[in-house]
Amino acid sequence: MRVALLEDDPAQSDLVRLWLSGAGHICHAYDRSREFMRVLAHDSFDLLVLDWELPDVSGVEVLTWARANGHESVPVLFTTARDEERGHRHGRSRPVRTTTSSSRCARRKCSRGSGRSSAAAAADAP
Secondary structure, rough: EEEEEOEEEEEOOOOOOOOHHHHOOOOEEEOHHHHHHHHHOOOOEEEEEEEEEOOOOHHHHHHHHHHOOOOOOOEEEEEEEOOOOOOOOOOOOOOOOOOHHHHHHHHHHHHHHHOOOOHHHHOOOO
């Protein structure tokens, strides 16, 4: 699976890339939103991993841009250094575990190829 990672913290970026590559995924890492958006304008990925807070354009703004520019069905994971759920509106909030995240990504990729709906794939998730 091709994964695009947007993370401005080098240590965090290295850790996520290590997890993803260890699970057999190809990870392209970017540390600035505008560079990430330039690449996403002409390339596609199977998964986007976005930092919530970035120095130039926020992860939420990047997601809004991606959805408006042809990437409406690409799954997205957000990372954050925050330790509270204030402002959390959509999705699930859980600590990241490499084995769980890798298996969910693999299931998502398989379900997309099999014609199953996202809802069916989500129902299978633990």
